[in-house]
Amino acid sequence: MPTDKLTEPTAVPEPDAERKPASLSAVIDLLSANGLSDSTKLIDCWEALVTLVEKDATGAPRPYGTKRLLEEACNQLETLALGTSGAPESTLKSTLRLLQVVAGTDQPRDAAASTPPIVPEPQETAEKASRVAAPSEEENARQDHAETPPESSDAPQTLFIAADPELLTEFVQESRDNLDEAEQALLSLETDPTNKETIDTVFRAFHTVKGVSAFLDLTPIKELAHSAESLLSRAREGEIRCTGGYASLALRALDGLRALIVSVDSRASAEAPLEIPATHAKLIEILGAPERFGIGATASESPLDTLLPAEESTAPQPQQAEAKQQTTSDSFVRVRTNRLDRLLDAVGELVIAQSMVAQDKTIADDQQMELSRKVAHTGKIVRELQDLSMSLRMMPLKATFQRMERVVRDVARKGGKKVRLTTAGADTEIDRNLVDLLADPLVHMVRNACDHGIETPEERLRAGKPEIGTVHLRAYHDSGRVVVELKDDGRGLDREKILKKAIANGLVAADRVLSDEEVYGLIFAPGFSTAAKVTDVSGRGVGMDVVQQSMRKVKGRVVIQSELGRGTTFSIHVPLTLAITDGMLVRVGNQRYIIPTVSISMSFRPEPEALKSVAGRGELVLLRGHPTPIFRLHRLFGIAGAVETPSDGILVVIGEAGDACAILVDELLGQHQVVTKSLGRGVGPVTGVSGGAILGDGRVGLILDTAGFIRMARGDQEDTITSGAAA
Amino acid sequence: MTPPSSAPSKTSQDSIVHSDLAGKYLSFFLADEEYGIEILKVQEIIGVLPITTIPRTPPHVLGVINLRGKIIPVVDLRLRFDLNAAEITEETCIIVVATSGVVMGLQVDRVSEVIDVEPDNIEATPNFGAQINTDYILGLSRCEGSVRLLLDIDRVLPASDVTLANDL
Numbered sequence: 049m050p051t052d053k054l055t056e057p058t059a060v061p062e063p064d065a066e067r068k069p070a071s072l073s074a075v076i077d078l079l080s081a082n083g084l085s086d087s088t089k090l091i092d093c094w095e096a097l098v099t100l101v102e103k104d105a106t107g108a109p110r111p112y113g114t115k116r117l118l119e120e121a122c123n124q125l126e127t128l129a130l131g132t133s134g135a136p137e138s139t140l141k142s143t144l145r146l147l148q149v150v151a152g153t154d155q156p157r158d159a160a161a162s163t164p165p166i167v168p169e170p171q172e173t174a175e176k177a178s179r180v181a182a183p184s185e186e187e188n189a190r191q192d193h194a195e196t197p198p199e200s201s202d203a204p205q206t207l208f209i210a211a212d213p214e215l216l217t218e219f220v221q222e223s224r225d226n227l228d229e230a231e232q233a234l235l236s237l238e239t240d241p242t243n244k245e246t247i248d249t250v251f252r253a254f255h256t257v258k259g260v261s262a263f264l265d266l267t268p269i270k271e272l273a274h275s276a277e278s279l280l281s282r283a284r285e286g287e288i289r290c291t292g293g294y295a296s297l298a299l300r301a302l303d304g305l306r307a308l309i310v311s312v313d314s315r316a317s318a319e320a321p322l323e324i325p326a327t328h329a330k331l332i333e334i335l336g337a338p339e340r341f342g343i344g345a346t347a348s349e350s351p352l353d354t355l356l357p358a359e360e361s362t363a364p365q366p367q368q369a370e371a372k373q374q375t376t377s378d379s380f381v382r383v384r385t386n387r388l389d390r391l392l393d394a395v396g397e398l399v400i401a402q403s404m405v406a407q408d409k410t411i412a413d414d415q416q417m418e419l420s421r422k423v424a425h426t427g428k429i430v431r432e433l434q435d436l437s438m439s440l441r442m443m444p445l446k447a448t449f450q451r452m453e454r455v456v457r458d459v460a461r462k463g464g465k466k467v468r469l470t471t472a473g474a475d476t477e478i479d480r481n482l483v484d485l486l487a488d489p490l491v492h493m494v495r496n497a498c499d500h501g502i503e504t505p506e507e508r509l510r511a512g513k514p515e516i517g518t519v520h521l522r523a524y525h526d527s528g529r530v531v532v533e534l535k536d537d538g539r540g541l542d543r544e545k546i547l548k549k550a551i552a553n554g555l556v557a558a559d560r561v562l563s564d565e566e567v568y569g570l571i572f573a574p575g576f577s578t579a580a581k582v583t584d585v586s587g588r589g590v591g592m593d594v595v596q597q598s599m600r601k602v603k604g605r606v607v608i609q610s611e612l613g614r615g616t617t618f619s620i621h622v623p624l625t626l627a628i629t630d631g632m633l634v635r636v637g638n639q640r641y642i643i644p645t646v647s648i649s650m651s652f653r654p655e656p657e658a659l660k661s662v663a664g665r666g667e668l669v670l671l672r673g674h675p676t677p678i679f680r681l682h683r684l685f686g687i688a689g690a691v692e693t694p695s696d697g698i699l700v701v702i703g704e705a706g707d708a709c710a711i712l713v714d715e716l717l718g719q720h721q722v723v724t725k726s727l728g729r730g731v732g733p734v735t736g737v738s739g740g741a742i743l744g745d746g747r748v749g750l751i752l753d754t755a756g757f758i759r760m761a762r763g764d765q766e767d768t769i770t771s772g773a774a775a
Numbered sequence: 776m777t778p779p780s781s782a783p784s785k786t787s788q789d790s791i792v793h794s795d796l797a798g799k800y801l802s803f804f805l806a807d808e809e810y811g812i813e814i815l816k817v818q819e820i821i822g823v824l825p826i827t828t829i830p831r832t833p834p835h836v837l838g839v840i841n842l843r844g845k846i847i848p849v850v851d852l853r854l855r856f857d858l859n860a861a862e863i864t865e866e867t868c869i870i871v872v873a874t875s876g877v878v879m880g881l882q883v884d885r886v887s888e889v890i891d892v893e894p895d896n897i898e899a900t901p902n903f904g905a906q907i908n909t910d911y912i913l914g915l916s917r918c919e920g921s922v923r924l925l926l927d928i929d930r931v932l933p934a935s936d937v938t939l940a941n942d943l
Binding site for chain 1: 825827828829830831832836838839840841843844845846847848876877878879
């Protein structure tokens with residue numbers, strides 16, 4: 049079988065034309081042997097091929113795309129001949145359609161979806177058609193494809209984009225959505241490689257990107273999409289299974305496309321050229337003939353990484369795309385954030401105003417039954433409006449969870465592990481800003497769970513566990529907060545090893561007795577992580593301090609539970625929204641402050657005997673035996689008329705154990721959820737105050753910045769002590 | 776008490792500046808003194824609302840109020856100009872001004888009227904010597920026998936005012 053036939057344009061079509069009928073009849077024989085009766089369509093196919101040969105003889109130029117259509121037709125015929133096609137009738141139909149398209153007797157539709165819209169009318173057809181047509185030469189078709197990757201090898205390194213910026217923006221957004229969808233589909237293809245619908249989804253995505261990019265003259269994107277599409281079309285025809293190396297390759301192509309599209313979007317100005325990554329041409333080449341580069345359906349770790357040096361920048365998904373992804377099924381309206389905030393403000397005011405009306409004497413007295421009823425009705429509507437306006441900022445965690453699938457897949461593959469990700473509660477809604485802030489720490493944690501938590505398949509089998517490790521991601525609401533739980537059934541945290549390492553690092557005193565929680569908390573210590581990794585303690589800890597930092601930003605916390613050999617559970621507790629602070633309203637003199645509940649560890653009224661003073665100054669309270677300094681809020685903030693004796697007021701303990709301190713307030717007024725607001729641009733940062741909130745009565749309450757407050761209090765104390773010493 | 780000697784030398788320059796100052800002003804009182812503030816910078820006038828004091832700020836920063844869901848700081852102009860604090864009366868009000876993106880409230884004794892200041896009625900700020908800082912006075916406006924001080928609100932309330940005081 050000559051392999052160079054197609055690449056040799058001068059080859060004479062005649063002999064092929066003579067050979068073809070014989071070959072085709074052989075196919076018909078084969079097919080009827082396989083129980084395929086509808087030979088009329090086969091004859092139609094044959095006629096189409098003859099037309100092709102005739103046209104070819106006239107020497108008409110071969111339009112772009114023809115070759116590939118023929119390849120597809122050949123592939124389809126092959127699957128028919130081998131009896132591997134699931135639905136021979138429809139395959140035959142689409143083959144016929146393809147051939148008709150090539151022959152110019154039909155317009156591309158349905159099966160010819162692979163014809164890009166920019167392809168010149170496929171009327172004057174293929175000179176090479178006759179040669180490819182013979183089933184015996186299908187191998188050639190693919191070989192040819194490998195040898196001549198579509199005009200890519202000499203791709204320019206930069207491209208000047210002339211397209212209308214508005215069209216470009218649309219293209220970028222649309223493509224991002226498409227690619228996100230394709231990624232999901234590709235990932236699910238790995239577990240269900242024969243799902244025709246899913247393959248079609250991926251194919252469609254690449255195809256759309258290709259079509260539009262061609263229209264916009266974005267040649268590099270078009271070429272890459274085209275090659276990816278070819279790969280997918282082979283999967284579509286059942287020739288290859290989109291798993292293993294093929295899947296990695298397809299994902300790589302997807303990343304490549306995404307990177308290109310992102311760079312289209314992020315160009316400094318409309319005139320700036322588009323940067324083409326160095327691996328672009330290579331990627332296209334590999335896509336053309338993955339087998340030649342040792343990529344197949346079975347290779348678990350494909351040679352891709354060596355062929356294409358990883359470009360880290362392509363990995364993180366643009367967040368905007370993610371945010372949009374979940375809305376693809378619903379129609380949506382984009383709203384400016386500040387408008388939304390204004391709406392929320394207005395609704396908040398409405399709630400307060402309404403409650404003022406409801407509490408008005410006239411109505412509260414129950415004298416005016418009719419009016420009371422109307423006011424109560426208004427109240428209901430207002431509350432509903434409030435709930436609604438709050439929900440505007442919310443979005444489900446789904447997109448974030450989906451992104452984790454990819455992380456799990458990549459990490460597991462790299463580490464030679466088998467990991468399955470299961471998710472629950474992806475519909476749990478959370479503030480939009482938080483979704484973005486949560487994604488990063490979650491990636492770290494999922495990566496850790498796969499990389500260090502889950503053992504290798506051999507280890508797992510030895511330990512009597514199922515070969516495939518499970519990472520379970522779950523989100524749920526818990527008393528006004530959202531909990532994202534990451535549970536793995538890996539090796540768990542090794543308490544002893546962590547402790548030993550921490551003592552060696554000087555993080556903990558050797559004689560200190562620590563609770564499990566405290567020990568696990570050590571993995572968050574910056575610098576600890578890498579050390580732990582080197583000695584491969586339980587491994588966990590890479591980037592854990594990053595997680596901790598993010599938690600601080602979102603006012604969340606991480607709870608770790610672990611059982612050696614059984615697995616670890618990380619629970620991230622975050623507030624529903626950053627705009628709302630869960631706070632304890634306290635009164636000091638005639639002022640009210642809000643102390644964020646997150647930072648309060650306890651509050652109590654001290655017994656007089658638990659109070660101590662040092663050198664007649666700083667006051668201490670013994671808290672479970674620990675001397676804890678007392679800071680008087682009223683003194684630091686200069687508030688008159690407040691409780692002076694700690695045993696008459698309430699001590700609110702804030703800060704971590706060992707670093708805790710108690711704030712003296714007059715009384716606790718109860719727990720409130722308040723909307724955090726800045727004090728206005730006219731007021732700069734105020735030490736000890738993180739912002740304000742509008743309280744139920746319409747007045748402004750200040751939110752205490754506990755960390756800043758402690759700093760301030762300590763600073764003040766030092767001042768008084770030094771000045772006292774000087775005096 | 777105005778030393779007229781320095782005036783003539785500046786006149787030619789000042790007349791240009793002064794014509795720029797012409798326009799509508801909102802006039803208000805602090806004690807017996809009448810002030811004017813550019814009407815375009817005034818967002819609204821509200822009655823006195825409950826004010827939440829901010830710790831560790833200078834006395835003239837009264838605190839913050841809730842202006843329909845928005846938190847804005849309020850400055851007592853009396854205290855700002857080193858006058859004695861006055862009791863809050865029926866007439867006391869807060870002028871909400873918006874200058875260079877910053878919204879702030881100014882507590883004043885009484886708002887009087889909107890006046891049209893003609894270019895001819897504007898005079899340069901006299902030099903009071905070192906005791907009185909006149910940086911925040913744009914000029915004087917004479918009208919029907921009364922003199923109003925036209926305030927440069929951006930200088931009265933530099934955004935950094937509160938912040939700076941806070942840092943001290």
